[in-house]
Amino acid sequence: MRPFPLCRFTIETTLAPHQVQARLRNAIAVKWTFGFSESDRPFVGQFDGTLFDIARADGQRSSFCPRIHGSIQPRASGTRLSGTLQLHKAALVAMLCLLILVGTAFLSGAAWGATGGWLESLMIGGLGVLVFLAAMTLGGFFSHLNRSIDELAELVDASIADVR
Numbered sequence: 001m002r003p004f005p006l007c008r009f010t011i012e013t014t015l016a017p018h019q020v021q022a023r024l025r026n027a028i029a030v031k032w033t034f035g036f037s038e039s040d041r042p043f044v045g046q047f048d049g050t051l052f053d054i055a056r057a058d059g060q061r062s063s064f065c066p067r068i069h070g071s072i073q074p075r076a077s078g079t080r081l082s083g084t085l086q087l088h089k090a091a092l093v094a095m096l097c098l099l100i101l102v103g104t105a106f107l108s109g110a111a112w113g114a115t116g117g118w119l120e121s122l123m124i125g126g127l128g129v130l131v132f133l134a135a136m137t138l139g140g141f142f143s144h145l146n147r148s149i150d151e152l153a154e155l156v157d158a159s160i161a162d163v164r
Helices: 017-027 089-116 121-155
Strands: 006-013 043-047 051-056 067-075 078-086 158-163
Touching: 006 067, 006 121, 017 043, 017 067, 017 078, 017 121, 043 067, 051 121, 078 121, 089 121, 121 158
Parallel strands: none
Antiparallel strands: 006 078, 006 158, 043 051, 051 067, 067 078
16 A cells, blocks of 8 residues: 555656766755755755655745655666655654544544534534645645656756656
8 A cells, every 4th residue: 555645757858867867966955954954956865876865945844845756767768767756754644643633533522422413513623623634734745746846857858747
């Protein structure tokens, strides 16, 4: 089972693999303490030549900015970058804990209200919080998704950028 939210991407470019590697190497700043980096580079993370684990350095330090895990593969007519975009594991764990906590309160309130034949306002509030947390997580992730892929595609002069 794959973690949610997760999207797969493929970027194809006519650049040679060594050119793509050089561009990525120059565009990625190394993470500093607590994952924050003050740099003018567009990405923060790790790069070892063919594999990369990066996030967009947007200056906002958003927990919902997708992590981009990918690899560089030589092609007959250039290079392909492929991999996944997913929510940072710490953000995913924090949001799941909150969803479980509020969900448990909601379900216990629903069970208690169902036996008494009435709907408690706290239960409705709990449902609202559940919907808000889910919308905030997914909305934050997907609002950063296109910008992250667009910046990576622009960096390597992509001819094709596909996200699924």
